Amino acid sequence: MAVPTQFAYRTSKIIGVVDAGPVYQPLSGFIRVTVSDASVGHVIATLPAENVFELGFSPLGSFIITWQRPSKDDNGDAIKNLKVWTVLGGETSGTEADERTVVGRFVQKSQTGWNLQYTFDEQYCARVVTNEIQFYRSEDLGTVWNRLRVEGVSDFAVSPGKNHAIAVFVPERKGQPAAVKVYNVPEFAGPVSQKNFFKGDKVQLKWNSEGTTLIVLAQTEVDKSGKSYYGETTLYLLSANGGFDSRIELDKDGPIHDVTWSPNSKEFGVVYGYMPAKTTIFDTRAKATHSFALGPRNTIHFSPHGRFVLVAGFGNLAGQMDIYDLEKNYQKICTIEASNASVCEFSPDGKHILTATTSPRLRVDNGVRIWHVGGGLMYNENLQELYHVTWRPQSPTTEPIEDPLHPVPTPHASALEYLGTVKTPSKPAGAYRPPGARGQVTPLAFKREDEGGAAYVSNGSLSLGIGVNGFGKPRRREVPGAELAPEEGNGTTSNPAVDGDEQLSKAALKNKKKRESKKAKDAAEKATGLTPAPEKSLPGAFPSPSRSPERRDRKGHERNRSRGYVEPRPQSRPDRRDARRAHDHQLHPKTPPAATAKINGVAPLKATKESPPPDVTVTSPGSAGTPQDKKTRALLKKLRAIDDLKMRRAGGEKLEGTQIKKMDTEDEVRNELEALGWNE
Numbered sequence: 001m002a003v004p005t006q007f008a009y010r011t012s013k014i015i016g017v018v019d020a021g022p023v024y025q026p027l028s029g030f031i032r033v034t035v036s037d038a039s040v041g042h043v044i045a046t047l048p049a050e051n052v053f054e055l056g057f058s059p060l061g062s063f064i065i066t067w068q069r070p071s072k073d074d075n076g077d078a079i080k081n082l083k084v085w086t087v088l089g090g091e092t093s094g095t096e097a098d099e100r101t102v103v104g105r106f107v108q109k110s111q112t113g114w115n116l117q118y119t120f121d122e123q124y125c126a127r128v129v130t131n132e133i134q135f136y137r138s139e140d141l142g143t144v145w146n147r148l149r150v151e152g153v154s155d156f157a158v159s160p161g162k163n164h165a166i167a168v169f170v171p172e173r174k175g176q177p178a179a180v181k182v183y184n185v186p187e188f189a190g191p192v193s194q195k196n197f198f199k200g201d202k203v204q205l206k207w208n209s210e211g212t213t214l215i216v217l218a219q220t221e222v223d224k225s226g227k228s229y230y231g232e233t234t235l236y237l238l239s240a241n242g243g244f245d246s247r248i249e250l251d252k253d254g255p256i257h258d259v260t261w262s263p264n265s266k267e268f269g270v271v272y273g274y275m276p277a278k279t280t281i282f283d284t285r286a287k288a289t290h291s292f293a294l295g296p297r298n299t300i301h302f303s304p305h306g307r308f309v310l311v312a313g314f315g316n317l318a319g320q321m322d323i324y325d326l327e328k329n330y331q332k333i334c335t336i337e338a339s340n341a342s343v344c345e346f347s348p349d350g351k352h353i354l355t356a357t358t359s360p361r362l363r364v365d366n367g368v369r370i371w372h373v374g375g376g377l378m379y380n381e382n383l384q385e386l387y388h389v390t391w392r393p394q395s396p397t398t399e400p401i402e403d404p405l406h407p408v409p410t411p412h413a414s415a416l417e418y419l420g421t422v423k424t425p426s427k428p429a430g431a432y433r434p435p436g437a438r439g440q441v442t443p444l445a446f447k448r449e450d451e452g453g454a455a456y457v458s459n460g461s462l463s464l465g466i467g468v469n470g471f472g473k474p475r476r477r478e479v480p481g482a483e484l485a486p487e488e489g490n491g492t493t494s495n496p497a498v499d500g501d502e503q504l505s506k507a508a509l510k511n512k513k514k515r516e517s518k519k520a521k522d523a524a525e526k527a528t529g530l531t532p533a534p535e536k537s538l539p540g541a542f543p544s545p546s547r548s549p550e551r552r553d554r555k556g557h558e559r560n561r562s563r564g565y566v567e568p569r570p571q572s573r574p575d576r577r578d579a580r581r582a583h584d585h586q587l588h589p590k591t592p593p594a595a596t597a598k599i600n601g602v603a604p605l606k607a608t609k610e611s612p613p614p615d616v617t618v619t620s621p622g623s624a625g626t627p628q629d630k631k632t633r634a635l636l637k638k639l640r641a642i643d644d645l646k647m648r649r650a651g652g653e654k655l656e657g658t659q660i661k662k663m664d665t666e667d668e669v670r671n672e673l674e675a676l677g678w679n680e
């Protein structure tokens with residue numbers, strides 16, 4: 001009897017198994033967390049374990065490993081929360097079943113790397129403890145069979161091939177580089193292959209299916225160059241026999257999003273670089289054999305038989321999946337729209353693709369969709385709070401090798417119902433454009449690299465992204481009034497009128513032309529000598545008459561004050577006026593014609609007739625009149641103030657005592673005015 005293609009799922013309320021195409025029917029009787037035969041739904045065993053948070057199978061399905069939250073007993077000792085169970089343990093309940101089915105117990109505090117790792121034949125299993133890897137025989141987990149001592153080991157990976165190899169990772173510490181070492185089990189005298197490198201806080205160790213080559217994806221917690229918030233990633237390749245090791249050179253800057261081996265163990269795919277990312281296929285010697293078109297992608301999967309490759313963009317990307325046929329020179333078959341998908345897997349037969357939206361990443365629109373590799377939707381089911389979904393593991397060798405593209409299977413009724421509710425947009429939405437930019441060609445600065453725009457270039461700053469990919473050109477440092485410095489690699493100064501006129505508005509362009517014309521006019525006047533030169537260009541010239549000696553000597557006074565000098569009281573107004581007249585006489589003496597022959601190398605204009613100098617005497621309004629006139633003006637001012645107070649009191653305003661006394665002096669003021677001879 002052929003094993004059917006099935007997938008299992010877990011929600012907040014139920015666990016279910018569904019037979020895939022062409023029937024798409026749920027398996028009845030599978031409603032409890034038990035060990036069951038997925039083909040028929042019969043219960044094989046019930047595990048007497050509570051509060052299980054993690055569960056896994058051994059490679060051949062002979063053992064089940066469970067992990068519970070760490071806890072302590074009444075004596076304060078840690079309870080062994082990692083347990084290994086045999087699958088064929090019967091349904092006996094109570095202590096007897098517990099003793100008969102549990103073959104190993106361990107204390108495992110960390111949930112990261114909790115599971116045991118088995119060899120392909122389940123002969124040995126291993127777990128990491130402080131500074132060593134412990135090996136056990138699968139039939140006797142109570143006794144340590146062998147130990148691999150590695151100082152500072154933090155992670156390891158057992159080879160899935162038939163060579164019984166193990167790779168261990170030691171992170172950087174105390175200035176020493178990180179290291180990945182490959183050992184043959186149980187020959188632990190020395191590594192058969194080793195790679196040392198810096199920038200390795202943690203790694204992902206990925207063996208190919210034959211166990212002959214290892215990919216090391218190293219990552220740092222912090223990117224010291226400042227190019228990324230998420231650290232820096234590098235990729236290395238090691239052979240299990242020590243014959244080859246190399247760093248994989250990638251031709252596009254940016255992080256490494258995903259790396260996956262092909263089932264044939266002869267090639268692997270890498271998605272890397274800033275968006276739009278690049279996807280490249282490499283051989284086992286780290287040589288690129290094919291590159292796909294740039295696009296917003298971060299995931300790559302090979303079909304179980306290695307014929308198809310899926311390149312997709314999930315997470316914060318749109319969820320597009322591109323399917324390529326490797327047997328037809330990487331020909332693109334189709335593009336599938338699977339928005340909001342968080343799970344993507346090929347079916348064991350290589351004909352279908354499962355996508356799902358799960359919680360807690362998204363708590364809405366949870367469900368499972370199954371697509372044909374040709375692009376059509378075959379099945380759809382909406383589920384409430386879906387936590388996990390996966391295909392039932394099967395060996396690709398059990399599936400017959402057929403043409404997966406022909407014939408195309410008939411979709412399930414749920415798929416047709418779902419497609420009937422999906423509205424096809426009549427017009428592509430595209431990117432938002434402000435009203436002023438509509439109907440125009442998109443500038444290259446706003447286009448992705450795969451759309452013809454400029455490639456992303458990181459300037460090493462996390463807070464400033466101006467430059468090729470910013471809005472406009474990077475700004476140069478400019479000093480107002482100074483000429484622009486020549487650009488790097490160019491000895492000439494760029495013409496500002498040519499560089500930025502196309503991006504200026506009409507008003508800005510008009511003002512720019514005015515400034516340029518004014519500069520040209522000033523330059524022409526200087527060339528013809530009509531504009532006097534600055535004072536400092538005239539050696540021995542007189543100081544400018546526009547400034548008084550007090551203002552010119554102000555800095556000297558400030559220096560004197562700082563040294564304890566006390567400035568004398570300022571002169572009165574008549575004294576200052578006399579001093580100014582004397583100063584003007586010194587500044588403008590009658591210069592003979594010979595002395596004025598040339599100033600600044602320019603001959604002055606000759607007057608046709610000698611004319612006397614104009615009278616520049618300044619008369620102050622307050623300096624005219626006799627003391628009698630001054631007293632008259634003061635009394636008249638006082639009389640006007642008294643009249644103003646009388647009007648304010650007539651308007652109902654309450655006056656103060658001093659204001660009333662001032663009003664009482666009106667008669668005295670008028671008498672003094674009459675005595676001075678003033679008449680109204």
